[in-house]
Amino acid sequence: MEPLEKFQNLPEEKQNRILNAAMGAFAANGYKKASAGDIAKAAGISKAAVFHYFGNKRALYFYLVDFCSGMIVRVLSDGSNRGVTDFFEKIRLAADVKISVLKKHPAIFAFLNSMYFETDAEVRPRIESLLAASESYEKRFTLDGVDTSKFKEGIDPATVLKMLIRLEEGVMSELPHSGRVSMEKATEDFYRYLELLKNNFYRGEDSQK
Amino acid sequence: MEPLEKFQNLPEEKQNRILNAAMGAFAANGYKKASAGDIAKAAGISKAAVFHYFGNKRALYFYLVDFCSGMIVRVLSDGSNRGVTDFFEKIRLAADVKISVLKKHPAIFAFLNSMYFETDAEVRPRIESLLAASESYEKRFTLDGVDTSKFKEGIDPATVLKMLIRLEEGVMSELPHSGRVSMEKATEDFYRYLELLKNNFYRGEDSQK
């Protein structure tokens, strides 16, 4: 039986434990310096099991890249926000999706980010192809179908969008600092920021409730 | 002559090159996995030179910790913003200081951040003492002396402050992605966000210029 099949026959919870451990290790140390032993320890399995499931380190890394690639496609083609025309509502929905992904795979964004900086010749080509296929979040999240007329005059929605993407990134970068419960706290805060901006960037009487 | 003296007698430019290389390596790979060879290569010197200047890896790490510690003290005691009462102006000045530090030591914040996660028993104690001494940026940057009455009713300055700290972090986390020139671009963007928020969060007639 192929190694990869063995992995895919594992119960999903165990698969995720291993994937998350691997993504965390590669994100933290890069391809070369992340060792199979690190990953095994973080996943609670033996080093031999890693090779049992994936054959070799490169195959594991490639599997992760493809896994993330599939996840991106799945998220971007998620149609649950079609028909939403409100700027802030759309951003909130996109953040919701991100959160749900992050809950299952806490290290996925750190791993995706680390791919940018990965230089190892053994894996770089595969990364390039993924990077080429999936443009950045900023470019994907367009203002198409958004009702920009609700903004006050003089406020550029594109600027606000860029700002919110940065803000979201800042919120996310604080997550690993603190305990696990803090994620709900952070998202609550983010929603509060959205509300605050909505109340003051849209036209009409300034609405303080 | 003590190893450390040799380092300190180096021209400042070379010192910084080595410090930045070391901070970058430790931030990227952690204390254990960052090798003296990595640091040497990034700094453009030989591995032997690293030991020539610092004696051993631990001493180099400790030197970096103390260096950052001193930098924090120097920045926090910087009195150039005393007397500034405007909320956004004060934040802008604080960002300016951060930028100037970042220009000289591009990896310093990544390194400081990495200390949070460092678990190696050989260096952890020294980190603890630094972390205990210097509270987080968020706690240090108080609203003391800020004229909060300029805000519209219903807008909590503390919330805005937290939001801006997150936003700043998000802007900073995008810096390493792109070329070196992008820093000016990113700070320009940040200033534009500040202006945008100031125009819409302060009371008085909504000022679109």
Added chain:
DNA sequence: AAGCTATTGACCGAATCGGTTCGCTCGACT
């Protein structure tokens, strides 16, 4: 208890680690 599969601890040669040694270079001083 026999058979089978998932999982592992112990192990391999090769590579890399932190750290040392040594000999070369090059500028300062005489």
Added chain:
DNA sequence: AGTCGAGCGAACCGATTCGGTCAATAGCTT
């Protein structure tokens, strides 16, 4: 011109860790 020493790169050291293998075990099915 000759001397000297600070500073450096290359080659090396024993120890550790690497990716990867494999025989042995644990656990389930019958």
